[in-house]
Amino acid sequence: MNTIRIIRPGPLTTVQDQGRYGFQDRGVPVSGAMDQTAYRLGNLLAGNSGKDASLEITLGGFTAVFLRDTWFAVTGAEQEARLNNKIIPTWTAHQAAKGDVLSLVFGRKGARWYLAVAGGFEVPLVMGSRSTYLRGGFGGLAGRALRKGDVLESGPPIRPGIFSSLPAEFIPIYSREPILRVVLGPQDDAITAEGLATFLTADYSVTQRSDRMGCLLAGPPIRHKTGPDILSDAMAFGSIQIPGSGQPIILMADRQTIGGYVKIATVATVDLPLIAQAFPGYRVQFKAIGIEEAQELYIKKEKQIALWF
Amino acid sequence: MGHPKILPCGDSAVAVEFGSVIDPLINREVYALFNKLKAEPPLGLIDLIPTYRSLLVQYDPTVLSFKDLQKIVFSFSELSGGAAETVGRLVEIPVCYGNAYGPDLKVVADYLHLTEEEIIEIHSKAVYQVYMIGFTPGFPYLGGLDPRLFAPRKKVPRELVPAGTVGIADQQTGIYPIDSPGGWQLIGRTPIKLFDLDREEVFYLKPGDRVKFNPISEEEFEHH
Numbered sequence: 001m002n003t004i005r006i007i008r009p010g011p012l013t014t015v016q017d018q019g020r021y022g023f024q025d026r027g028v029p030v031s032g033a034m035d036q037t038a039y040r041l042g043n044l045l046a047g048n049s050g051k052d053a054s055l056e057i058t059l060g061g062f063t064a065v066f067l068r069d070t071w072f073a074v075t076g077a078e079q080e081a082r083l084n085n086k087i088i089p090t091w092t093a094h095q096a097a098k099g100d101v102l103s104l105v106f107g108r109k110g111a112r113w114y115l116a117v118a119g120g121f122e123v124p125l126v127m128g129s130r131s132t133y134l135r136g137g138f139g140g141l142a143g144r145a146l147r148k149g150d151v152l153e154s155g156p157p158i159r160p161g162i163f164s165s166l167p168a169e170f171i172p173i174y175s176r177e178p179i180l181r182v183v184l185g186p187q188d189d190a191i192t193a194e195g196l197a198t199f200l201t202a203d204y205s206v207t208q209r210s211d212r213m214g215c216l217l218a219g220p221p222i223r224h225k226t227g228p229d230i231l232s233d234a235m236a237f238g239s240i241q242i243p244g245s246g247q248p249i250i251l252m253a254d255r256q257t258i259g260g261y262v263k264i265a266t267v268a269t270v271d272l273p274l275i276a277q278a279f280p281g282y283r284v285q286f287k288a289i290g291i292e293e294a295q296e297l298y299i300k301k302e303k304q305i306a307l308w309f
Numbered sequence: 310m311g312h313p314k315i316l317p318c319g320d321s322a323v324a325v326e327f328g329s330v331i332d333p334l335i336n337r338e339v340y341a342l343f344n345k346l347k348a349e350p351p352l353g354l355i356d357l358i359p360t361y362r363s364l365l366v367q368y369d370p371t372v373l374s375f376k377d378l379q380k381i382v383f384s385f386s387e388l389s390g391g392a393a394e395t396v397g398r399l400v401e402i403p404v405c406y407g408n409a410y411g412p413d414l415k416v417v418a419d420y421l422h423l424t425e426e427e428i429i430e431i432h433s434k435a436v437y438q439v440y441m442i443g444f445t446p447g448f449p450y451l452g453g454l455d456p457r458l459f460a461p462r463k464k465v466p467r468e469l470v471p472a473g474t475v476g477i478a479d480q481q482t483g484i485y486p487i488d489s490p491g492g493w494q495l496i497g498r499t500p501i502k503l504f505d506l507d508r509e510e511v512f513y514l515k516p517g518d519r520v521k522f523n524p525i526s527e528e529e530f531e532h533h
Contacts, residue, residue, distance in 0.1 A: 021356045021367075025343070026512045027443045027486075030356075126506065136446055136487055138506055186316035186324050231329060232450070234358035234365035234443070236322040257358055258443030258450075266319030294320035295370040302371045 002067045003117055003154040006146050007101070010061035015121055015140035015152075016253075017053045020129035024257045030237070031131035031139065034212060034253045034276035035112055037172055038076040042116035044309050045073035045093045045166065047158055052120025053130035055146070057113040059279070062104040064115075066096040071118040071157065074102075077110025077277055078174055092165040109174040110277035118157035133254060134212070170305065177283045178274035182240065182265035183291050187230060190262045191242065195223040199264060199286055204248060206282045212254040215275055217284060221246025224262060232260040238267030238275070240286075250275055268294040270301055313338070313386050315379055320370055321355070325382050326363040331452050331480060335362045336440050338386070340516060345385045351378070359516065360441045361450070397439070397517035402484070402499050404433070404475050404522045405530035410498035417460050417477065417494050428496065431455045433522040437482060439514050447486035447504035449514045454482050466492035473498045475522070486513075497522075500533035 006013070016039065019032025033039030033056055040050050060079065066072075074081045074090045081088050082103045088094055090113075096102070104113055123130050123141050132140025141150060188196060204219035228244040239251045241261040250267060251259075252275075267275060268289065278284065314326040325342060328335035343359045346366065353373030358365040368378055406429045407414040418425045437451035444450075454477060462478045467490060470476070474485045476493030485491055486503035499522075503513040514520065525533075 023446075024356050024358045025442065025516070026446065027448050028446045127511075135489065136504075183317055183319045186318050186326075231331065231361055232443075233324060233326075233360045233363045236318040236365065236367065238319055256444050258360055258441065263318070266317075266322070269320050291317045291320055291375060295375065298320055299371050 001153055001156075002151050003070055003121070004064045004066055004152050006148055006150045006152075007063040007065060008061055009146040009148060009150070010057055010059060010104070012058040013062060013146040014056050014132040014134065015053050015123050015130055015146075016056040016132060017130045018051050019253070020127055020131050020133070020139070023127050024234075027257050028127060029133055029136075029254050029257060031133045031212075032129070032253050033114065035076055035114070035172075035273040037273045038112070039114045039116075041091065041166060041170060041305070042073045042075035042114040043120070044305075045075070045091070046071055046116040046118050047093070048116060048118065048120050049158065050309075052116070052155070053123060054121065055115040055152075057104055057115060059111055060104050060106045060113075062113075064102050066098060066100045066102070067151070068098050070096055070154065072096055072102075073116050074104065074113055075116070076113035077107035079107045079110065079113060080105040081113075089165070091171050109176060111279040112277055117154045119155035122153040122155050135254065167308070170308070172273045174274060174277045176281075177285070178271070178278065179285045179287055180271045180275055181268040181287050181289045181294065181297075183268060183294050184265045184288050185263075187262045188264050190224055190226070190230070191264055192223045192225055195246075196264075198222050199248070200288055202285075204284045206278045206280050206284065208280045210278070210280065212252055214252055214255060215250040215278060217248045217250070219247070222248065222264065228261050230260060230262055232258050234258055235263075236266055238269070238272050239263050240265045240267065252276065268297060270294070270297045312383055315382060317375070318365065322365055322367045323375070323378065323382075324363045324365050325386070328362045331361050331440065333438060333452070336438075339364050342382070342386055351381050358443065360443065361452075397515065397519055399436070399519045399521065400514060401521050401523050402501055403525040403529070403533065404497040404499050405525050405527055406432075406497035408527070410527075410530065411475070411496040413463075413476075413494040414496045417458070417496060420460055421457065423457070428458065429524055431458055432477070432482070432496065433524050435521075437520045439516050439518045439520060442512070442514065442516055445485070445487050445489050445504075447512045447514065449483055449503070449518075449520070451482045451520055452480070454480055458482075460494050462492040463494065466490055467495075470495060471498065472502070473500065475499060498530070500530050
């Protein structure tokens, strides 16, 4: 069923879901929504399973028209969303009628929005996922970003409109100066004591060279004991590499599966949305926590969501 | 074989590290654990990435605790001690060396004080082992490069390396499956598609496979 037509896609809009797992051993990146929390809550608000495909809309400038009556929700960046030019609340389920126009104007805080519709967007499954991997040219809509005039279909609604809005504590608090909690390792021993202290005390700014693959930061260089190269090994979502320049790179959704630079730490899962929403000029600080603490924070949040939905 | 090292990579992944060098025995341990975890996945296992010397285990900490995962890994890795010798398929890959297809062949020849013909002969005589697949979909990291061909990466990576390009870097050789950036020295190109979603076998090579390169002419490349 045709559900929306894109009038303006903005700088980058792609179809994304929870990610493409099971093929990383053959070099296929996970991809998926950068901000998994906003993506998943949007889906749940639209009455979906939490694994259906949504649109990830980067930096606004987006307009689309609904081609039929449906439920939808917009989550993610702190922003202005309008339906037929009237401001509507985000993190809330809404009903759209055929012909209604949705526009996302700008983000006061945050770079990425998620548009979920009842039934989820229908694009072919590639290796078990509907996520777009731009560099590989597959997944999503023909492996590319959405363009003006694209029409997207959605599946049959499952249980739309059960939840109208979310309790405030579910909604991530995005910041232009996020403090990212990290678990040190697996190669923090390759960094000098001074370098480690720099990493945990300095401010780093998000540079223009950041995309869905990685977030490149600039700030005081972090020095290695001997050198930046390791025998190439695997990456996790949020792995922080320190290349020869000493400037941290946080590996994001479209990260390569394997890389050869020292990894100083990994961002705690609960804080990944904060860096997923960062854009150039944001200032980032790192705070080390233990693995148990990171897991407790994550488990607490997951329990909260499971109880509600 | 002692216990491997378990290194946390954040709250949802661990690297199980069997060593720190490129070694077929260490790599075999990695794949033994990979195969065991794939055959009997514990609840909460999300994904696995095997590499030269380690296995990244991604897991859901709401289902599987770090301690339980550690126990499972230790019990499995004890079983895999002295993993069986496995020999993969021998896959022959045609390569057109040099000129536009291998723009760094001359650079490498000059650096190594060899002729282009000698590089081609040495590179295509060896049988390589696929140690791991990663970086981009289907990229094989091949071990077994003749030490006479060890050459450093480019100082500045290229923004675009065409699909099919064969490169060398340090102790490794490999093939770029899709157009991507890359910092290896490019010595040739194969007309074979290493990653093709329209083919039944999407990935041309598997870990454990052995690879031999066969030199072909530009005419043979064009008409492949």
